[in-house]
Structures are given as C-alpha cells and as structure tokens.
Amino acid sequence: MSTEDGAKAPIRRRERGERRMAQIVEAAAVVLVERGYENANTNLIAAQAGISPGSLYQFFRNKEEIARAVARNYAAIFAEALDQAFLIEIADLPVEAMVDRIVDTLIAVNVAHPALRTVFRGWDAPPGLAEAIRPLQEGIIDRVTMIVARRLPGLAEAERRVIATVTIEIFRGLVPLVLLSDTERRPVFTRELKRALTSYIAAAETDAALHVR
Amino acid sequence: MSTEDGAKAPIRRRERGERRMAQIVEAAAVVLVERGYENANTNLIAAQAGISPGSLYQFFRNKEEIARAVARNYAAIFAEALDQAFLIEIADLPVEAMVDRIVDTLIAVNVAHPALRTVFRGWDAPPGLAEAIRPLQEGIIDRVTMIVARRLPGLAEAERRVIATVTIEIFRGLVPLVLLSDTERRPVFTRELKRALTSYIAAAETDAALHVR
DNA sequence: GGTTTATGCGAGTCATAACTCGCAAAAGAG
DNA sequence: CTCTTTTGCGAGTTATGACTCGCATAAACC
Numbered sequence: 001m002s003t004e005d006g007a008k009a010p011i012r013r014r015e016r017g018e019r020r021m022a023q024i025v026e027a028a029a030v031v032l033v034e035r036g037y038e039n040a041n042t043n044l045i046a047a048q049a050g051i052s053p054g055s056l057y058q059f060f061r062n063k064e065e066i067a068r069a070v071a072r073n074y075a076a077i078f079a080e081a082l083d084q085a086f087l088i089e090i091a092d093l094p095v096e097a098m099v100d101r102i103v104d105t106l107i108a109v110n111v112a113h114p115a116l117r118t119v120f121r122g123w124d125a126p127p128g129l130a131e132a133i134r135p136l137q138e139g140i141i142d143r144v145t146m147i148v149a150r151r152l153p154g155l156a157e158a159e160r161r162v163i164a165t166v167t168i169e170i171f172r173g174l175v176p177l178v179l180l181s182d183t184e185r186r187p188v189f190t191r192e193l194k195r196a197l198t199s200y201i202a203a204a205e206t207d208a209a210l211h212v213r
Numbered sequence: 214m215s216t217e218d219g220a221k222a223p224i225r226r227r228e229r230g231e232r233r234m235a236q237i238v239e240a241a242a243v244v245l246v247e248r249g250y251e252n253a254n255t256n257l258i259a260a261q262a263g264i265s266p267g268s269l270y271q272f273f274r275n276k277e278e279i280a281r282a283v284a285r286n287y288a289a290i291f292a293e294a295l296d297q298a299f300l301i302e303i304a305d306l307p308v309e310a311m312v313d314r315i316v317d318t319l320i321a322v323n324v325a326h327p328a329l330r331t332v333f334r335g336w337d338a339p340p341g342l343a344e345a346i347r348p349l350q351e352g353i354i355d356r357v358t359m360i361v362a363r364r365l366p367g368l369a370e371a372e373r374r375v376i377a378t379v380t381i382e383i384f385r386g387l388v389p390l391v392l393l394s395d396t397e398r399r400p401v402f403t404r405e406l407k408r409a410l411t412s413y414i415a416a417a418e419t420d421a422a423l424h425v426r
Numbered sequence: 427g428g429t430t431t432a433t434g435c436g437a438g439t440c441a442t443a444a445c446t447c448g449c450a451a452a453a454g455a456g
Numbered sequence: 457c458t459c460t461t462t463t464g465c466g467a468g469t470t471a472t473g474a475c476t477c478g479c480a481t482a483a484a485c486c
Contacts, residue, residue: 042443170386
C-alpha cells in the first residue's frame with residue numbers, strides 16, 4: 001500500500017523510471033546479498049546501479065523500501081516456481097516420484113537465482129520485512145498440507161500441518177548443503193535430500209495408516 | 214590466544230576484573246541475542262551490565278571482541294552438552310533409542326540456554342566470528358561420522374561424512390521448530406524431529422546394506 | 427603511609443552513512 | 457518552441473554509535 005503510490009505527488013510519467021527502478025532493485029540485490037542489510041550502504045547500491053546516491057531517493061523513500069522491493073521481486077520469482085512444482089495431480093504419484101519432481105523444480109530455481117536463498121534466509125531483517133515474507137511461507141505450508149491431506153485423508157488437520165511444516169523445514173535445512181556444494185557433490189546431496197524427505201513422508205504415512213487402522 | 218593476554222601490559226590483578234568480564238559477557242549476550250550484532254550498540258551493552266561505556270574497553274578491545282567472548286562462552290556450554298550426548302557406546306543402541314537419547318540431551322541444553330540457538334544461527338557475523346565457530350561444527354561432524362562408521366562399517370569414509378552431515382542439518386533445521394513452539398506443541402515437534410532422524414538413518418542403513426551385500 | 431596498577435567514569439571525538447537540497451538536463455504535452 | 461514534470465546529480469547536513477581521554481578511586485605491594 002505505501003509502496004505503490006506516493007502521498008502528495010502521484011508521479012505521472014513512468015516509462016524510463018520503471019526501468020531505472022528495476023535496475024536499482026537488481027543492483028541492490030547484488031549488494032544486499034553479498035554484504036547483508038546492515039553492512040550494505042546506499043552509496044554502494046547507487047554506485048552498483050551506476051547512478052548518483054541522490055537518484056535512489058527519486059524512486060525509493062529509504063533504504064528499507066529498497067530492500068522490500070528486492071524481497072518482493074524474489075518472492076514473485078519463487079511463487080512462480082511453487083506454482084510449477086505443486087500441481088495438484090502430483091499428490092497422486094508414488095512418494096519417490098513426487099519428491100523427485102518437487103525437489104528438482106525447486107532446486108533448479110535456487111540454482112538459477114542464487115540470491116533467493118540469501119534473501120529468505122541469512123538476512124538481518126529490516127524490522128518489517130520478515131513479516132512481509134510470512135504470507136509466502138504460509139502459502140507453502142498450505143500447499144504441502146493439501147498434498148498431505150490428499151495422501152492421508154484420515155489424518156486430523158492439525159497433524160497434517162505438523163507433517164507439512166516438518167517436511168518443509170527438512171527441505172529448507174538441506175537446501176544450503178546442495179547449493180553450497182561444488183558440482184560433483186551436488187548430485188550426492190540432492191539424492192540425500194530426496195532420501196530424507198521420502199523416508200520421512202513414508203514413515204509418517206505408514207505410522208498414520210497403523211494408527212487409523 | 215590473543216584474548217588471553219594483552220600485548221604490552223600483561224594486566225596483573227584479575228580477581229574483580231574476571232567477575233566484571235563475566236558480567237559484561239552475560240549482559241552482552243542478552244543484548245546481542247535480542248538485537249543482533251549490528252543493531253546492538255556498546256552503550257546499551259554497558260547499560261545492561263550496569264557500567265559506563267568507557268569501562269567496557271578496560272576489558273575488551275572492541276565490540277567484535279565482546280561478541281567473540283560471548284560466542285566462546287556458548288561454544289563451551291555446547292561442547293559440554295555434546296560430550297554428554299555422544300558417549301561412544303551409544304552407537305550400539307537400536308536407532309530409535311540412540312536418536313532418543315541424543316535428541317533429548319541436545320534439546321535440553323537448548324531449552325536451558327535459549328541464546329545458544331541465536332548465537333550459532335540467526336546472527337549477522339562479525340567477519341571473523343563465523344570461522345571461530347567452524348571447528349565446533351567440524352567436531353560435531355566427526356562425532357556423528359564415527360557413530361555412522363560404527364553402525365555401517367562397510368561404507369566409504371566420504372559416504373559416511375555425507376550421511377553425518379545430512380543428519381546434522383536435519384537436526385539443525387528442525388530445532389527452531391521445537392524451541393519456538395509453545396509447551397503443548399513442543400512434544401509433538403520433538404517426536405517428529407526424532408521420526409525424521411530415525412527414518413533417514415534407517416533408510417541410509419538399509420540402503421547401504423543392500424548395496425554392499 | 428606511599429607508590430603503583432587495575433578499575434571506573436562519562437563527556438567528547440571522529441568516522442560513517444542515511445538522507446536532503448538546490449540546481450541542471452531531458453522528456454512529454456500543448 | 458514553451459511549459460511542466462520527471463529524472464539526475466553530488467556536495468552538504470545530521471544522527472548515530474564505536475571508541476578515546478583525562479581524571480578519580482580502590483586495591484595490592486612495599
């Protein structure tokens with residue numbers, strides 16, 4: 001809401017400006033990712049974008065708003081990847097195949113956009129920013145919960161969410177291992193990531209089947 | 214080494230001083246954990262310790278050295294917990310019992326010292342500090358690798374380390390879930406944490422048994 | 427007691443970095 | 457070709473916060 005339009009002057013002509021904003025966001029992402037929010041300074045961002053420090057403030061009210069734009073940008077990229085990974089019919093595949101497809105898709109985005117990880121993890125949060133990410137995370141939990149629901153109809157909703165949450169956290173915990181490893185180790189860790197997810201889900205499913213009987 | 218004795222003036226009388234240093238470290242931990250390194254200021258640390266800003270520098274050369282002392286302090290606490298959790302004979306227990314004991318011990322320390330998590334995870338690293346933690350992490354990998362070796366003698370060393378690393382990362386990924394949940398959900402997440410570890414280790418073991426034949 | 431050394435203070439210094447301001451150039455709109 | 461509005465600049469302002477300095481007190485050692 002506060003980011004879409006200024007208070008007094010609605011700023012009309014936006015054609016070149018939009019491009020500049022994109023250019024700034026891109027530059028800011030580079031600087032923010034490699035230095036973190038607190039250690040990144042606006043002069044550096046301006047330099048990276050090839051413009052003057054003053055020009056930054058033509059488009060963004062302050063440093064935090066720049067960071068928010070970066071986060072929003074990557075949130076969009078990631079959301080698209082999620083749409084691709086979580087098609088509904090995927091829940092009907094056997095566990096191995098399902099895990100395979102989802103993991104491959106999500107790893108691919110992270111490889112294509114290395115900044116993704118840093119933006120959503122190791123970032124010292126400009127106070128209101130962590131909460132701007134929250135809805136995205138909730139969305140992921142919802143999707144996974146729906147898949148769990150489809151596979152284990154007998155389970156209580158609360159239990160489903162627990163299983164979904166744990167699955168996601170296993171993934172998030174192991175992703176850095178995959179991304180930070182060199183090209184020869186990467187397939188090994190990817191395989192182990194899949195094994196971890198598969199075995200956990202399988203265990204949860206057999207356990208649930210036993211209890212419901 | 215550099216922290217034990219100053220360069221020129223070896224500072225003799227240490228009785229009251231040692232207590233002050235401990236007091237400062239304790240105060241610094243509080244401030245650093247709740248604000249992060251960059252957002253914590255030395256005046257606040259001094260205030261929290263109930264002393265003057267100038268007095269900080271009687272004992273520590275700069276802000277980073279204070280942070281290092283905090284990290285060293287918690288590293289010691291954690292190392293002790295590791296000694297307790299990883300007794301050698303634990304490798305001979307069945308998987309469930311082993312996971313049970315290790316997880317319970319480690320969760321207990323983290324509950325007793327909530328700052329532990331923050332110090333080792335969500336912390337914007339004063340540049341040289343991340344590497345000061347590294348040896349501790351290597352130590353953990355070594356211990357787990359040894360257990361894996363005991364349980365799966367037929368496996369190559371490289372494979373063992375991979376399995377150990379993944380196991381640890383699963384743990385680290387799920388610990389926040391346990392620690393940040395309220396008292397009623399905590400046992401649920403603890404159970405799931407154990408399930409995740411148990412199923413992964415079991416899967417790795419059966420898989421290894423098949424391949425080695 | 428007298429001397430020395432660690433401890434304690436807090437106002438002041440200094441560097442850093444977010445942000446402003448006045449002014450110039452360029453891009454529509456008429 | 458004017459007039460308006462957006463874009464662009466970069467030196468200057470200002471707040472913040474790490475760290476110093478000169479000076480007081482308290483504890484050891486003689």
